Amino acid sequence: MFKKTSIFFLFLLFATNICRATHNRAGEITYRWIAGTTYEITVTTYTSTAPGVTADRCELTIYFGDGDSCVAARTNGPKTGTSCDPAGMGVQLSSIIKVNTYVCQHTYKGPGKFILHMEDPNRNGGVYNIPNSVNVVFYIQTELIINPFLGTGINNSPVLLNAPIDNGCTGKCFYHNPGAYDPDGDSLSFKLVTCLGMSGTPILGYRLPNIAPNGVATGSLTLNPYTGDLAWCSPVDQGEYNIAILIEEWRNGYLIGNVERDMQITIGPCSNNPPDFFPLHDTCVEAGSTVTFPVTAYDVDRNNVTLSAVGGPLSPFVATPAATFSTAVGGDTITSIF
Numbered sequence: 438m439f440k441k442t443s444i445f446f447l448f449l450l451f452a453t454n455i456c457r458a459t460h461n462r463a464g465e466i467t468y469r470w471i472a473g474t475t476y477e478i479t480v481t482t483y484t485s486t487a488p489g490v491t492a493d494r495c496e497l498t499i500y501f502g503d504g505d506s507c508v509a510a511r512t513n514g515p516k517t518g519t520s521c522d523p524a525g526m527g528v529q530l531s532s533i534i535k536v537n538t539y540v541c542q543h544t545y546k547g548p549g550k551f552i553l554h555m556e557d558p559n560r561n562g563g564v565y566n567i568p569n570s571v572n573v574v575f576y577i578q579t580e581l582i583i584n585p586f587l588g589t590g591i592n593n594s595p596v597l598l599n600a601p602i603d604n605g606c607t608g609k610c611f612y613h614n615p616g617a618y619d620p621d622g623d624s625l626s627f628k629l630v631t632c633l634g635m636s637g638t639p640i641l642g643y644r645l646p647n648i649a650p651n652g653v654a655t656g657s658l659t660l661n662p663y664t665g666d667l668a669w670c671s672p673v674d675q676g677e678y679n680i681a682i683l684i685e686e687w688r689n690g691y692l693i694g695n696v697e698r699d700m701q702i703t704i705g706p707c708s709n710n711p712p713d714f715f716p717l718h719d720t721c722v723e724a725g726s727t728v729t730f731p732v733t734a735y736d737v738d739r740n741n742v743t744l745s746a747v748g749g750p751l752s753p754f755v756a757t758p759a760a761t762f763s764t765a766v767g768g769d770t771i772t773s774i775f
Contacts, residue, residue, distance in 0.1 A: 459562045460484040460492040461575035462534065463601035463679070465698040466499075466553050467594040468581055474545040474590065476581065478553055479538055480509065483602050483701070485561045487533040494557065495521035497539045502551030502581065509539035534602055548585060554578040554637060564701070565676035567632065568642040574635040579696045589693045593620045595684050598747040601700035606707030610670040615698060617665055617684055618749030624687040627665040629658075632681045632699055646678040646702065672704040712736045728775075732762075735770040744771050 464482035471477055480499055484492075500506045510524035513536070519526045527537040545551065555577055562571030582589050598616035605611030617625055631639040644650075647658040647669060655673045660666070660682065667682070678701070685695045715733040722728040734744045746762035749755040765773040 459559060459571050460486075460490050461557055461560050462677075462701045463699050464555075464575070464577050465597060465601065465696055466555060466577055466579040467596065467696060468553065468579065469593050470591050471542060474547065474583060475542060476545075477540060477542050479540050480555050480577070482537045482539075482555075482557075482575075483530070483600065484527070484535050484537060485533060486529065486535050487561075490561070493521075493527075494537065495524040497555055497557060499539065499541050500554050501543045501545075502553050503545060503549070505543065507541040507543065509541045511537050512540050513538045530600070530602065536600070545583060548583045548590070551581045551583070552578050552637075553581055556635065556637075560679070561677070563677060564679050565674065566644050566646050566648070566678050567640055570679075573640055575699070576633040576635065576637050577697060577699050578633065578637060580694050582692075582694050584693070587688065587691050587693060589688065591621075592623075592686075592688075592693060594694060594696050595619050595625055595686060596749075597684070597696070597698060601698050602703075603700070604703045604705065605669065605672055606709075606711075607672050607675060607704055609672075609707065609710070610668060611672060611702065611704070612669075613667045613700075613702070614665050615682060615684065615700075616747045618752075618755065619686060620749075620755060621688075623693065625665070626662050626685045626687065627660055628662060628683050628685070629660050630681045630683045630697065632679050633697075646672070646680060649673075669702075675704050675706060678702045678704065709740070710737050712740075712742050731772050731774055733770065733772040739769045741766070741768060742771050744773055746773075746775070 462483045462485055467479050469477045478499055496508050496510045498506050499509050512525055514525035514527040516522055516525050527535040529535050557575050560570045560573050560575050564570035567573055595617045603613050619625055631643050634640040645658055647654055647656050649655050656671050658669045680700050682698045683695055686693050712734050734742050736742050743766045745764040750760040753759040762775050763773050765771040
């Protein structure tokens with residue numbers, strides 16, 4: 438996927454809740470096979486650091502789905518001399534959003550289906566399609582299946598290269614792709630599901646972003662089940678919206694696991710138009726040979742464009758040799774070579 442850039446007592450009780458909560462925006466759980474039935478599990482969360490938000494997690498509990506769990510310290514960001522020392526402080530993506538990673542290893546006793554999950558109070562306030570979101574628990578889960586008859590004892594979850602935080606404009610189509618690839622070459626499929634709350638139950642009153650509070654659809658929201666391309670045409674109301682994308686993993690026709698990503702989209706007013714691409718044609722190439730083609734992006738408003746790319750073929754852990762695509766920065770029309 439090519440990425441383009443141009444997102445009295447009662448009062449005291451309420452105040453206490455706000456201070457400890459209002460921070461989870463998005464996230465997912467992924468896993469990596471180590472050996473035998475041992476896996477490395479990673480929880481990634483995207484949290485609010487907006488003014489007035491004091492909630493932060495130096496550590497989180499990860500549940501492995503077999504009755505066991507671990508308390509995982511945050512692994513990313515600065516550590517020494519911080520309030521989380523020896524854990525990390527996370528990494529700021531913007532002035533109001535931080536990404537956090539928590540990692541544990543776990544050895545399962547044998548085959549089975551296991552729901553890895555994490556829940557934390559609470560979501561950030563003001564999410565347009567989640568009623569009273571500031572008091573709704575943030576819950577994410579992933580299914581890990583160990584089945585030696587299907588060859589799933591050795592399996593890694595899909596890897597998601599694009600962050601689940603994005604921005605769109607009122608009155609203009611919004612497009613997003615999670616940038617998912619499978620390190621084992623398994624097939625992936627995509628579907629929209631309901632965001633989850635406490636104990637993994639569907640959030641009461643949750644509605645898709647294109648559904649108004651009165652239940653009337655305002656435009657369309659679609660997710661291509663084969664490519665993961667999300668299209669929302671077109672947002673009407675400004676605000677923050679959450680969706681959940683279920684990414685299922687298939688091997689030889691059998692479902693062998695899934696990752697459920699909780700994503701946040703911020704819609705605002707825009708006078709600008711997003712950049713676009715010159716058409717790309719489908720290309721057939723014989724295995725083992727080289728394919729080379731130009732990719733050109735342009736901006737109808739004559740703004741400068743940055744053109745970059747993400748995907749499994751660009752990762753040396755997936756492809757040898759890895760594909761190349763140099764980031765291009767410049768005028769209103771730029772080209773780079775894949």
